[in-house]
Amino acid sequence: MDDVIDVTTLDGQDVRVKVIIFASGKIARDAEAAMRTQIRKDVMEKASKMNLEDFLREILFKKLASTLGPNLKKIAPLRRIEIRKLEIKENFAK
Numbered sequence: 001m002d003d004v005i006d007v008t009t010l011d012g013q014d015v016r017v018k019v020i021i022f023a024s025g026k027i028a029r030d031a032e033a034a035m036r037t038q039i040r041k042d043v044m045e046k047a048s049k050m051n052l053e054d055f056l057r058e059i060l061f062k063k064l065a066s067t068l069g070p071n072l073k074k075i076a077p078l079r080r081i082e083i084r085k086l087e088i089k090e091n092f093a094k
Helices: 029-048 052-060 063-073
Strands: 001-007 014-023 078-088
Touching: 001 029, 014 029, 014 052, 029 052, 029 063, 052 063, 052 078, 063 078
Parallel strands: none
Antiparallel strands: 001 014, 014 078
């Protein structure tokens, strides 16, 4: 399951975070929607409390992905969560 989340950091930088989630098996549509809602809420909350440098550090050292896991595992069994791409606003695709 993929998701694209547009967030604004504490220092006002607009960032697009692309997340991919690998599940242990098939996921029901309602569970998938609940996971998307939860991951968007968590990523937006984290980004709004950090400046861009700290947010990038969290992503590079996989701390962000590891903090997202416990909340999502309550909804459906997961194998892995990865941040596959990050774009800063001036580089957004048009």
